[in-house]
Amino acid sequence: MDLCVNGQNREFPQPLNVEQLLEHLELKPERIVVELNREILTIDRHADIQLQDGDTLELIQFVGGG
Amino acid sequence: MQIFVNEHSCQVEAETRLYELRDRQKPNADLLIVNGYPVSEDQQLKGGDRVVLIRRGKQPTSADLEALMRARHTPGVHEKIKNSCVGIAGVGGLGSSIAIALVRVGVGKLVVADFDLVEPSNLNRQHYFIDQIGLPKVLALQESLQRINPGVQVETIQERITPKNLLIHFSTVDVMVEAFDAADQKTMLISHFLRDCPQIPLVAASGMAGYAPSNSITTRKAANNLYLCGDGITAVLPGQGLMAPRVGIAAHHQANAVLRLLLGEEPE
Numbered sequence: 001m002d003l004c005v006n007g008q009n010r011e012f013p014q015p016l017n018v019e020q021l022l023e024h025l026e027l028k029p030e031r032i033v034v035e036l037n038r039e040i041l042t043i044d045r046h047a048d049i050q051l052q053d054g055d056t057l058e059l060i061q062f063v064g065g066g
Numbered sequence: 067m068q069i070f071v072n073e074h075s076c077q078v079e080a081e082t083r084l085y086e087l088r089d090r091q092k093p094n095a096d097l098l099i100v101n102g103y104p105v106s107e108d109q110q111l112k113g114g115d116r117v118v119l120i121r122r123g124k125q126p127t128s129a130d131l132e133a134l135m136r137a138r139h140t141p142g143v144h145e146k147i148k149n150s151c152v153g154i155a156g157v158g159g160l161g162s163s164i165a166i167a168l169v170r171v172g173v174g175k176l177v178v179a180d181f182d183l184v185e186p187s188n189l190n191r192q193h194y195f196i197d198q199i200g201l202p203k204v205l206a207l208q209e210s211l212q213r214i215n216p217g218v219q220v221e222t223i224q225e226r227i228t229p230k231n232l233l234i235h236f237s238t239v240d241v242m243v244e245a246f247d248a249a250d251q252k253t254m255l256i257s258h259f260l261r262d263c264p265q266i267p268l269v270a271a272s273g274m275a276g277y278a279p280s281n282s283i284t285t286r287k288a289a290n291n292l293y294l295c296g297d298g299i300t301a302v303l304p305g306q307g308l309m310a311p312r313v314g315i316a317a318h319h320q321a322n323a324v325l326r327l328l329l330g331e332e333p334e
Contacts, residue, residue: 040261063249064247066274
């Protein structure tokens with residue numbers, strides 16, 4: 001499956017939902033804001049959304065402090 | 067000739083002297099400032115001079131303060147800022163400094179939310195005072211903001227912000243600010259707010275701990291209507307705490323991004 005992640009085209013061996021993609025990339029979902037095709041997703045939808053070939057994602061990572 | 071007295075433009079006779087002006091306009095003034103310098107002797111004024119007449123210890127009226135603020139800004143800018151409302155979720159190191167900057171620049175209304183109380187450990191970077199320890203942060207901040215400008219409207223919410231109450235408090239702001247401490251709270255607020263209010267710009271922050279170089283902190287557009295300030299990487303770790311200078315830099319990046327959005331400019 002081909003996805004565009006943070007501006008880079010990447011190939012993944014198997015179909016993934018958003019939750020599985022973050023796991024595959026070793027990212028902690030509660031620290032990431034996911035924008036899929038210019039739409040922001042809340043964390044409760046990660047497991048329900050099956051990614052499609054050609055999807056564009058921005059994965060914005062947050063660290064603590066404020 | 068035309069001069070400015072307490073930022074108001076006014077016509078006076080040519081060769082008017084400073085004490086004559088004082089006696090006519092504000093006889094009890096005991097501090098006279100001409101073109102930025104305090105003066106202790108009478109002098110002849112010239113066209114274009116800016117004279118400030120102050121009675122020490124007396125607060126300006128709301129109307130005077132309004133005129134002072136308006137005079138500091140390009141025409142039109144003050145009205146836009148004054149008629150705007152900004153939401154700030156979290157008033158710790160980031161949120162308290164952002165609120166102060168926005169009130170100083172003349173934002174007319176703030177909605178501030180935080181469940182926390184002022185603790186001694188907050189004083190290393192947050193805009194609170196030792197005599198405010200134990201007060202709810204939102205009330206302590208409201209007090210400080212109204213000491214700067216009594217005309218500012220501050221709506222205080224002493225609650226933990228959740229996906230359930232987020233929209234009740236913030237759905238009508240012009241610009242929203244994320245100023246939480248914990249990463250999972252930041253992502254919760256951002257994802258729920260931008261899902262439900264995608265038309266309202268949101269300014270968030272990530273990465274401002276320690277004392278790494280100032281210039282590593284930037285403002286960037288991270289997604290549609292999401293602006294992100296910080297270096298993106300320096301988390302709070304043992305030996306890398308939150309310190310006033312860098313938290314302040316990130317906070318003022320956020321405040322300036324808010325100001326640019328209110329004035330119709332892209333923050334990046």
